[in-house]
Amino acid sequence: MNKNESLELAHWAVKVAQRNGADQVAVDISKSRDISVSFHERKPETLTESTRNGLSLRIFAANRYSSHSTCNFKKDALEKFIAEAVAMTRYLGEDKFRTLPDPKYYQGIKDVDLKINDPDYEKVTSQKRVELAGRLEELTLSLSDQIVSCSTEYGDNKTFQIKLNSNGFEGYHEETDFYYYTSTTFIDEKGGRPSDYDYSEAKYIKDLAPLEQLAQNAIERTRRRIGQVKMASGRYDMIVENRAASRILSPLVSAIQGRALQQKNSFLIDKLGQKIASDKLTLIDDPFIPGGMASSLYDDEGMATGRRVIIDKGVLQTYYIDTYYANKMGVVPTGGSRTNVIVEPGKKSLEELVAQCKKGILVTSFVGGNVNDTTGDFSTGIIGMYVENGKIIKPVNEMNITGNHTEIWNRLVELGNDVYTISAWRRPSLYFEGIEFSGL
Amino acid sequence: MNEISRRKFIKFGAGGLALLSIPYIFKANPLLAMTGVDSQDAGLHDYLQHFEIDERLIRDLISAALEKGGDYCDLFFEHTLSSSVGLEDDIVNRASTGVALGVGIRVLEGDQTGYSFTEDMSREAMILAAKTASNIAHDVREVGPVEYKAYNRPSFYRIETPAENVGIDQKVELLKTVNSKVRGLDSRIIKSQVFMSSSATYMLVATSEGRIAYDYQPMLYIYSGCTAEINGRKEQNKFDLAGRYGMEFLDDNKIDRLASESVKSTIALFEAGKPPAGEMELILAAGSSGILLHEAIGHGMEADCNRKNESIFSDKIGKPVAEKFVTIVDNGTNPNLRGTINVDDEANDTQETYLVRNGILESYLHDRISSQYYGVKPTGSGRRQSFRFAPIPRMRNTYMLNGPHSKEEIVKSVKKGVIAETFTNGEVRIGPGDFTFYVKSGYLIEDGKITMPIKDFNIIGNGPDVLKKITMVADDLEMAEGGWNCGKGGQSVPVSMGQPTVKVSSITVGGVNS
Numbered sequence: 046m047n048k049n050e051s052l053e054l055a056h057w058a059v060k061v062a063q064r065n066g067a068d069q070v071a072v073d074i075s076k077s078r079d080i081s082v083s084f085h086e087r088k089p090e091t092l093t094e095s096t097r098n099g100l101s102l103r104i105f106a107a108n109r110y111s112s113h114s115t116c117n118f119k120k121d122a123l124e125k126f127i128a129e130a131v132a133m134t135r136y137l138g139e140d141k142f143r144t145l146p147d148p149k150y151y152q153g154i155k156d157v158d159l160k161i162n163d164p165d166y167e168k169v170t171s172q173k174r175v176e177l178a179g180r181l182e183e184l185t186l187s188l189s190d191q192i193v194s195c196s197t198e199y200g201d202n203k204t205f206q207i208k209l210n211s212n213g214f215e216g217y218h219e220e221t222d223f224y225y226y227t228s229t230t231f232i233d234e235k236g237g238r239p240s241d242y243d244y245s246e247a248k249y250i251k252d253l254a255p256l257e258q259l260a261q262n263a264i265e266r267t268r269r270r271i272g273q274v275k276m277a278s279g280r281y282d283m284i285v286e287n288r289a290a291s292r293i294l295s296p297l298v299s300a301i302q303g304r305a306l307q308q309k310n311s312f313l314i315d316k317l318g319q320k321i322a323s324d325k326l327t328l329i330d331d332p333f334i335p336g337g338m339a340s341s342l343y344d345d346e347g348m349a350t351g352r353r354v355i356i357d358k359g360v361l362q363t364y365y366i367d368t369y370y371a372n373k374m375g376v377v378p379t380g381g382s383r384t385n386v387i388v389e390p391g392k393k394s395l396e397e398l399v400a401q402c403k404k405g406i407l408v409t410s411f412v413g414g415n416v417n418d419t420t421g422d423f424s425t426g427i428i429g430m431y432v433e434n435g436k437i438i439k440p441v442n443e444m445n446i447t448g449n450h451t452e453i454w455n456r457l458v459e460l461g462n463d464v465y466t467i468s469a470w471r472r473p474s475l476y477f478e479g480i481e482f483s484g485l
Numbered sequence: 486m487n488e489i490s491r492r493k494f495i496k497f498g499a500g501g502l503a504l505l506s507i508p509y510i511f512k513a514n515p516l517l518a519m520t521g522v523d524s525q526d527a528g529l530h531d532y533l534q535h536f537e538i539d540e541r542l543i544r545d546l547i548s549a550a551l552e553k554g555g556d557y558c559d560l561f562f563e564h565t566l567s568s569s570v571g572l573e574d575d576i577v578n579r580a581s582t583g584v585a586l587g588v589g590i591r592v593l594e595g596d597q598t599g600y601s602f603t604e605d606m607s608r609e610a611m612i613l614a615a616k617t618a619s620n621i622a623h624d625v626r627e628v629g630p631v632e633y634k635a636y637n638r639p640s641f642y643r644i645e646t647p648a649e650n651v652g653i654d655q656k657v658e659l660l661k662t663v664n665s666k667v668r669g670l671d672s673r674i675i676k677s678q679v680f681m682s683s684s685a686t687y688m689l690v691a692t693s694e695g696r697i698a699y700d701y702q703p704m705l706y707i708y709s710g711c712t713a714e715i716n717g718r719k720e721q722n723k724f725d726l727a728g729r730y731g732m733e734f735l736d737d738n739k740i741d742r743l744a745s746e747s748v749k750s751t752i753a754l755f756e757a758g759k760p761p762a763g764e765m766e767l768i769l770a771a772g773s774s775g776i777l778l779h780e781a782i783g784h785g786m787e788a789d790c791n792r793k794n795e796s797i798f799s800d801k802i803g804k805p806v807a808e809k810f811v812t813i814v815d816n817g818t819n820p821n822l823r824g825t826i827n828v829d830d831e832a833n834d835t836q837e838t839y840l841v842r843n844g845i846l847e848s849y850l851h852d853r854i855s856s857q858y859y860g861v862k863p864t865g866s867g868r869r870q871s872f873r874f875a876p877i878p879r880m881r882n883t884y885m886l887n888g889p890h891s892k893e894e895i896v897k898s899v900k901k902g903v904i905a906e907t908f909t910n911g912e913v914r915i916g917p918g919d920f921t922f923y924v925k926s927g928y929l930i931e932d933g934k935i936t937m938p939i940k941d942f943n944i945i946g947n948g949p950d951v952l953k954k955i956t957m958v959a960d961d962l963e964m965a966e967g968g969w970n971c972g973k974g975g976q977s978v979p980v981s982m983g984q985p986t987v988k989v990s991s992i993t994v995g996g997v998n999s
Contacts (some may be wrong), residue, residue: 085793091875093600093620095614115584116604130582136654138576171620185539230795230916237947238797238916270917278763278998308573309676309712310721373574413912413921414778414943414995419721420713422759424943424995426912426921442919445943445995447762483762483995 046076046098046118048205048217054100054118055209061124062104063211065131069105069145070211071347074098081200082174084182088478089175090196102127106134110143128372142372148213150378151346159342160335163221163249166203174199177225177256185227185260191268193238194230199223207228214347223250225366227259239270246467248336251395254467266409267467269430273440275484276431282405283446283480284353284398284432287463291470292384292387296423296450297321297328303370303381312421313361320359324452326393328356332384339469344382353379355386359454388472391460395474398461400435406482407432414445427482444484453477523703525643529635532689532699536562536588540633542608543691549615550592551693554622555599557853558615558693559831561589563872566649569682572660575668578652586983589872590618596792596854597621600875604788605619638700638827641818641835644731648683648705651732656681659735663709666744674748675711675719681705690832698832704979705730706968707739709747713755720754722925723747725745727819727979750907753926755864757940760996766902767944767989768895773908773965775982777885777989778813780911780920781948784973786815786840786848787866787878788855790915797918797949798846806846807952813841815850817865817881823969824881824980831867831876838864840883841952852878872977877974884983888958892986896956899931903994904928904935905944905979918948943995951989957984959986 046054055072062070080094100123101114111134115126178199185195201223206214228242243262245254285293297313305311313321332350334340344350345370353360366374367381401406407430414425424447431438461474533539543560550558569780571579588611589602599621603614648656660679667677683706689699724746726739750792769777777840784790785798815886817826826835831853839847849855852867853965855878867876898906904927911922921943929937971980 089597089621091598091600093598093875094617094620095600095602097873098604110578111580111582113582117584117586126584133580133582133653136652136657137570137580138572138578138657140576140578143578144985196793236797236800237918238795238799240795240914240916273917275993280998309714309719333680412914412919412945413910413923415909415923416943417721419719419939420941422941424920424923424941426943426945426995428914428919443945443947443993444915445762445921445945445993447759447942447995447997481762481996481998483993483998485764485993 047446048207050075051207055207058100058127059209059211061127062102062131062201065128067104067106067131071103071145072209073101075204075206077202077204079200079202080174081198082178083196083198084178085196087179087182089178091229102130104130104134105143105145106131108139108141108143109134109137110140113138125377141477142369144368144372145210145212146346146368146378148350151214152349154342154349155333159333159335159337159340161220161248161340163223165250166201166221169400174201181225181227181256181259184256185229185263188260189264189268191231192229193232195227197225197227199225208347210347211230213448216343216347218342221248223247223253225253225259227263229263231267231271233271239267239273241266241270244467246338248338270440273442275443276406276441276482277485278483280479282402282481283477284402284405284407285475285477286395286407286409287461287465287472287474289408289410290465290472290475291468292425293475294386294470294472296416297454298383298386299366300418300450301355301364303364303366303374306364307370307374310418312419316361317364319361321361321451322356322359323356323457325457325460326356326359326454327354327389329354329387329389330384331387334385337385337469339384339389340469343386344380346381348380349376350380350384360387384469386470388460390462390464390473392462393459395461398459398474398476399432399437402432403434405432406430407437416450423448423450444482447481447483452481454478489909490788503546504659518927521612522593525640527701529697529699532687533860536689537562537606537686538562543633546590546611546615547691547693549612550590551622552616552620553619554624555594555619557590557593558987559591560691561830561869561872562990563587563686565686565871567682567684568649570660572652572679575664577657577660585871587872588614588660589874590615591875592618592621593854594622596858598875602873619695631693633691633695633697635664636696636698636828636832637767638698639818640719641827642703642729642821644703644729644733646732647685647703648732649685659740660940663740663743666741667709667711667748668852670744670748671713671752674711675714680708688830690830692832696832698828700827702826703729703731705734707735707743709743710753711747713751715755716761718755720751720938722751722754724750725967727966728823729825734983744808750926753938754940757926757938760903760939760942760994761796762994762996762998766899767994768899768902768904769984769987769989770904770906771959771984771986773967773982774905775965775984776908776911776922778883778885778984779880779971779980779982780913780922781946781951782813782840783815783880783883784913785915785918785948786850787880788849788851788859789878791849792855792858796915801846802849804846805844806949807841807844809844810958811841811844811952811955812839812886813883814839814886815866815880815883819882819964822882822964822981826868826881827868829865829876830869831863832866833863833867835865835881838866850878850880852876868978874976877976879973879978880971880980882964882981882983884962885958885985885987887960887962887985890959892961894958895959895986895988896930896935898957898988899930899933902930902931903939913948919945920948921945944992945995946992951992954990954992955987956990958987961985
C-alpha cells in the first residue's frame with residue numbers, strides 16, 4: 046500500500062467511525078519493512094525479511110475513549126471492526142477529559158529535513174546485507190584466538206506512517222534505520238564465560254561506525270572482563286560509562302510524565318522550579334537533531350514538537366504532559382512524548398574522569414534492578430572496573446548499587462565530553478561521588 | 486459443542502447487554518470463524534476453514550519454501566484477538582481491542598534459518614513469503630510428498646467461559662467492584678487502578694514432515710494497583726493474577742484477594758526499611774521466588790546458547806550442580822498456568838523437562854534446531870511471541886520440587902539474613918552467569934527471628950555458584966500467580982515459575998552500608 050492509498054484508507058476509517066457515532070477519531074496507519082541477517086560460525090544463521098502493516102484507531106465517543114489495532118486491512122473486516130470499536134466504547138464510563146488535542150497545537154510544525162530517511166535505502170542489496178554481517182564476524186574472529194563464540198547481526202528498517210486526527214491534523218513521515226553488532230564470548234580460568242558486544246545504529250547507512258571499530262571494541266570489552274571479582278561493600282565514587290548511563294537517567298524522565306504525576310506515582314510531584322539535581326545536570330529534549338534516533342516534527346498525538354529544557358543546572362523546568370492528563374490536571378499540555386534527550390556534556394574525556402578518581406567503580410553495564418517510582422528508591426546490579434588512584438585495576442561484577450533518585454543526582458559532580466549518539470538518550474559518562482555499593 | 490460450557494456461558498451472559506466486545510470483532514474477520522463450534526472442541530477441519538486454507542495450499546507453500554533446498558520447513562498460522570479494560574480515578578475510562586492475523590514461514594538448512602511472515606492471507610502473498618524464507622537454502626533437492634497427520638493434542642487449559650465471549654459491560658462492572666473494594670478497605674488509598682486484559686490465540690502449525698498441530702490458547706490477566714498516602718509519604722504497590730483461565734476463574738474470592746492484597750501490600754511498605762548491604766543468608770519465600778530459578782539456571786539451560794557455547798552451563802550436563810535434594814523442572818503441562826502449552830510452536834509435544842534431577846544437571850530446553858544438533862528429542866520448548874518471529878528455546882513453567890526441610894526449620898537456621906517475598910523483575914547474563922532479581926518486599930531475620938519488614942532491594946548472584954549454595958529446601962511448593970513475561974531475543978512469551986521455601990547460604994543483597 047502506498048502513501049495515497051494509506052491516506053485514503055485513513056480518511057475512510059475516520060468516516061466509518063464517525064458514521065457509527067464517534068465524535069473524534071485518530072487513525073495511524075503504518076507499514077514497516079524489516080530485514081536482518083545474523084552470522085555464526087562463518088555462515089548466515091538467520092535471514093529474515095518481512096513487511097508489517099498496522100492500523101490503529103483512537104475513538105472518542107460521548108466523552109468515552111478506547112483504542113484499537115489490527116493488521117487486517119480488508120475493508121469489509123475493517124468496517125465491522127470499527128463499528129464494534131465505537132459500539133463498545135459507549136459501555137465505558139464517562140470521562141470528560143478524553144479529547145483529541147486542541148487543533149492550535151497542530152500549528153507551527155517546523156519545516157526541516159530531519160535526515161532520518163536515507164535516500165540510499167533502496168540501494169542496499171541482500172548481498173550487501175549478508176556481506177556486512179559476514180565481514181563483521183570475520184573481522185571479529187580475526188582479532189583474537191580467545192573467542193569461544195561470536196555472533197554478528199546486521200539489520201535495517203524502513204517505516205512509513207500516516208497520522209490523521211479528525212479535528213484537523215494530517216501527518217506523514219518516512220524513516221529508515223540501520224544497525225549492526227558483534228558479540229563475543231571468552232572463557233576465564235574459573236569456567237565463566239564473560240561476553241560483551243559492540244553496536245552501531247544510524248538513520249543513514251553511511252553513518253554506521255566502521256566494522257573494524259566494532260570488532261575491536263567487542264573484543265577489548267570482553268577481554269577486560271576476565272578475572273572479575275566482587276569488592277567489599279561500601280561507598281565508592283561511581284563513573285557510569287556513557288553506554289550504560291541511560292538506565293540511570295530514564296527514571297528521572299519517567300517521573301515527570303503526566304500519568305505518573307497525576308496518579309501520584311512519582312517522586313517528582315510538585316517539584317517544578319525546584320532543584321532536583323546538582324547544577325552540573327542540564328537535560329534538553331531536542332526533536333530536531335539531524336539523524337537523531339528519536340527526531341520528529343510532531344508527537345504521538347500530532348502536536349508540533351519543540352526544543353525544550355527539562356532540567357536546567359539541576360532545576361526542573363517542565364513536565365511531559367499529554368492532552369488527557371493536562372485536561373485532568375488543569376494545566377497546559379506540554380506534549381507527552383519524549384524525543385531526543387540530551388544530557389549536556391562536560392569537558393573531560395572518560396580517561397580523564399578515571400584519572401581523577403581515587404577509589405571508585407567505573408560501571409560499564411547495569412544488570413536488572415528497579416526503581417520505586419513513588420519514592421525514588423532504587424537498587425540495581427552492576428558490572429564494571431575497579432579504579433584506584435586514577436588507574437583501572439581490575440574487573441568487578443556481582444555488586445549492587447542502592448540509593449534514591451531524589452538524592453543521587455546531587456552527587457553528580459562531573460560529566461564527560463563523550464556523548465553517546467546512537468540512542469535517543471544522548472548522554473556522556475557521568476561521575477557520581479560516594480555511592481552505596483553492596484558486594485562482599 | 487460442549488453443552489455444559491454453553492449453559493454456563495448463557496448464565497454468565499444473561500445479566501447484562503453482553504457480547505459487545507470481542508465476539509463481533511471475531512466474526513468481523515472475513516475468515517469463516519468457528520461459528521457454532523466451541524473453539525476448544527474444534528478439529529483440524531475447523532481450523533483449516535478458520536484460516537481459509539486447505540491441505541493443497543499447505544503443500545504449495547511448503548514446496549515454494551523448499552524450492553531452493555533446505556531440510557525442513559514449517560508454516561505457523563495465527564489469529565489472536567486481544568482486549569483490555571482499565572479503570573483509573575474511579576472510572577472505567579479506557580479499553581482496547583486488537584487483532585493479529587498472519588502466517589510465519591520458516592525454512593531450515595542445518596542450523597540455518599530463513600524466515601518471513603505475511604499479514605496478507607492471499608495465496609500470492611503467502612507464496613511470496615515462502616520464497617523469501619527459502620533464500621537461506623542453496624542446494625536444490627527434491628522434496629517428496631508427505632502424508633499429513635493431525636496431531637491429537639492434550640488439553641491442559643480447558644475453560645468454561647472464554648473472556649472473549651463476555652461483554653464489555655460485565656467487565657466494566659467487574660473492575661468497578663474491585664475498585665470499590667479497594668476504596669472501602671482503607672481511606673488512606675488516594676489512587677486506585679484496576680486493569681484486565683485477555684487474549685485468545687488460534688494457531689495451526691504445519692511442517693514439511695507431515696505434522697499438523699493446532700491449538701486454542703486463552704490468557705487472562707487482572708491487576709489491582711494503588712497508591713496510599715500517610716503523613717505526607719506515598720507508596721504504591723499492586724497485586725495481579727494471570728493464567729490460561731476463563732472468566733469463571735474470577736470468583737468472589739479472587740476479586741476479594743485482588744483488592745485486599747493490593748491494599749495490604751501497599752500499606753506494608755510504609756513500615757518497611759532497607760536491608761544492610763553485602764553478603765548474607767537468603768530465604769526465598771514459596772511462590773514467585775521461582776524467579777531465582779528462571780534467572781540463575783533457566784536461561785542458561787535454553788539450548789540455543791549452549792549450542793553456541795555462550796552459556797556457563799555449556800559443559801555441565803551430567804555433572805553435579807546442586808545438593809541431592811535439589812530437583813528443578815521446566816514443565817509445559819501444569820493446568821492453566823501462564824507458561825502451559827498443549828503443543829509447542831513447532832508442533833512438538835510439550836512435556837515436563839528435568840533441568841536438574843537430584844542435584845545433577847540433566848537436560849537443556851530444546852527447540853528443533855538444538856535437538857537435531859545434540860541428537861536428542863525436542864523437549865517441546867520451541868516458542869515464539871507470534872507469527873512474526875521464528876521459534877527459539879524458551880522456558881514454560883519453571884520450578885523446584887519439594888525438599889526435605891520445613892519453612893520453620895529454615896527460618897530458625899538463619900543468623901543474619903533476609904526473606905525475599907515479592908518480586909518485580911530479574912535479569913541474567915548467561916555467559917558469566919551473573920543474575921539479579923528485584924525484591925519488592927521481604928523481611929530481615931536476625932538469630933532465627935523476623936525482626937523488620939524491608940523493601941526495594943536488588944539481589945545479585947552467580948548462577949552455578951548460587952545453585953551450590955542452596956542448603957535447604959522446604960516441602961511447601963507454590964506456583965506464582967501473577968502475570969510473568971519473559972523477554973529474550975526481542976520476543977516476549979508468558980511464563981510461570983514456582984518454588985518451595987528455599988535457603989541460599991550466601992548472596993549479595995543491595996542495601997545500606999552501616
